[in-house]
Amino acid sequence: MDYELWGQFLLADAKFHYTGIPFGMFRRHDAQKTQLSMEQTESMLRTAVALLGRANCLPVNAKREIQADLLAYWEAYPQELWKHSGRLARIGLPRGIVTALREAKVKMERVLTTFSKPSERSK
Numbered sequence: 349m350d351y352e353l354w355g356q357f358l359l360a361d362a363k364f365h366y367t368g369i370p371f372g373m374f375r376r377h378d379a380q381k382t383q384l385s386m387e388q389t390e391s392m393l394r395t396a397v398a399l400l401g402r403a404n405c406l407p408v409n410a411k412r413e414i415q416a417d418l419l420a421y422w423e424a425y426p427q428e429l430w431k432h433s434g435r436l437a438r439i440g441l442p443r444g445i446v447t448a449l450r451e452a453k454v455k456m457e458r459v460l461t462t463f464s465k466p467s468e469r470s471k
Contacts, residue, residue: 351392355399385429393422 357364396418400411430437436446 351395352399355395359399359403359405386426389425390422393418 397415400406400414400418403411406414430443432438434446434450436449437443441449
């Protein structure tokens, strides 16, 4: 939504001036797109392509280049997102190994939590 608004401002050649007056805020909640990187990125790229289609100020070949760049970004994004999902992914371990290790860690934490709680029988 914001990307489209700012893109429309850009296409309309809008002029902005800094006033120093705060006029907006950002709130967080579990269902917002900014918590979901893939969905947020997909939405942003769809909006960029739509704005590109309306950018009459750009020559056709420039639009094609930009659209190709956006597509390349989208194709590379899942791997980049994965690399930033934790240190095991960052060092390049295969996804299957990292996923198995993460699942094992969660199970082990559950087991340790169970053993660290005082038993009902000892009361």
